[in-house]
Amino acid sequence: MEEFVQSSGEDGIVVFSLGSMVKNLTEEKANLIASSLAQTPQKFLWRYKGKKPATLGANTRLYDWIPQNDLLGHPKAKGFITHGGTNGIYETIYHGVPMVGVPMFADQPDNIAHMKAKGAAVEVNINTMTSADLLNALRTVINEPFYKENAMRLSRLHHDQPVKPLDRAVFWIEFVMHHKGAKHLRPAAHNLTWFQYHSLDVIGFLLACVATAVFLVTKCCLFSCLKFVKTGKKKKRE
Template sequence: MMPGKWALAILLTLLCWAGCGFCGKVLVWPCDMSHWLNMKCILEELIERGHEVTVLAPQRTVLIDYRKTSAMKFEVVHSTEDKNYLENSTNKFLDLVLNVLPPLPAWQSAVKLNYFFIELNGYFKLRCESVVYNQTLMRKLQETNYDILITDPVMPCGETTTLCETLGKADMWLIRTYWDFEYPQPYLPNFEFVGGLHCKPAKPLPKEMEEFVQSSGEDGVVVFSLGSTVPNLTEEKSNLIASALAQIPQKVLWRYEGKKPATLGANTQLYDWLPQNDLLGHPKTKAFITHGGINGIYEAIYHGVPMVGIPIFGDQSDNIAHMKAKGAALEVNFNTITSTDLLRALRAVINDPFYKENAMRLSRIHHDQPVKPLDRAVFWIEFVMRHKGAKHLRAAAYNLPWFQYHSLDVIGFLLACVTTAIFLVTKCCLFSCQKFGKTEKKKKRE
């Protein structure tokens, strides 16, 4: 018996050692808010596969909870900005997009938004300097010999190069969409589409929420969320929205942290937080009112739920435009929204089978993939780690100076050739004319 036990122990040891053959050290410089949710899914899967993950987390965060016990290691980065700066910037941005920009013409909105981001650059600069100029931290990171750096280009940090040069150094890009969302178009080999990697089958709802959903009967429910960035609205907008929701037979679950609207109907419940994925996967859910964030869009695609989009800023308008083109959504303008507009869009999306059928078609396309999005994301991260990069997938254009990239040197050479040819032809013509003129004068004299 003893030799058998020893053999088993040795076999288990070898299996454990073999299982960690490709395990590496991963350094992560993330972006907060909804971007972190996607990043977190990838990092948790990497940890499951035996990798060691270290996250550079700023001292003040919204969703990155480094205080919570986790298998991830966190390096908390202390910076010198005012402790209320992040909150003040968020509030200023919300006031800008909800109140200041809507009545302005497009060019004035662009100018004001540009000024805001110029101000925000100071914050990004401090965040970068708190890492790059921290010699103790940099020495520690260098000594650890990480195999890969995973970062979000929304918050780049490249002080000695341009933004384009910094982003161009990436070996692999993980794009948060897929062909259920995108239009056919050419992409480079180091682009991998992993949209919906965070989506999962629906879990049971909390008891009270489930009871409210079941009370809707055959009419079903509508899920409404404008995301974590916009927790409340002006009193005027919240009242007109609540008025529209009160006129539909469905029950409504609305994520909203503001003052209770005076026009709120008995069919509508307000919540500080919603288990959005689980609600969208519930069989009684008929429609999803969304601001058009890509995470919510993909949860709706995953579960085959038609949408009413109310985009507010950023890529949200483009996301909703994609869903409209696919026949799975209608759009309501946030700046000019009325109860009538919202009610008309809701009734169409709920009652017209066209939208549900298209949403289900997109869902079937999304689920019919040879490899799940999360597994693809992890594969390419491990691929880059195994091969110490993926330079063979990067286009040579990244190494060209800007004038060569835009073929300005070729255009300049061709222009020089054409100019030279025109010059020579012109000179020849002038010379011939002069000779011909002298000959004619000579004949006349004779």
């Protein structure tokens, strides 16, 4: 893999992953994507477990798994084609890599919309995109400095912390060990009984209130009906 990455030269590489939940695509869609990638000078590392597309170019390699974070942090990384998963978004921001978003479901459209608003991504619709759409999106994020500059700006913001994440993690691990489990930080939920934890006592009380209200309303309705019937019979007798 490293040899393939280094062979990209000045053009660099583009990482491509649609996440662990999307293992393959339709043959038509896979061929459309592969033909787009083949028209650019960059080398592509595509995480894909489906059938090898017939239009796959020599500049694209398929892998069952890729070290995504390491590849995004590689000096030759020029872009990232992503579905917009949260982990991938944070990794991309951390390394300052512009992205082409191909969101599909859940939080992905919202994540990509945020990146578009920040000027660090271009979005394409996986259901309606053409080969030209994907190709233009790739060329835009790779060739226009605007996207790289915005990605680097987000990266600088992400890195600007008073304490490094690793040091913070070490501190809290040692803190818990030093204070013998740090029981004062444990959520109060750990001290509740099982029926309190699941709010069964509250649910029972509310059901009792509802049942009482229904009972009273029913009794009032029956009383009113009986009163009305008795009044009607009395008038008929008179």
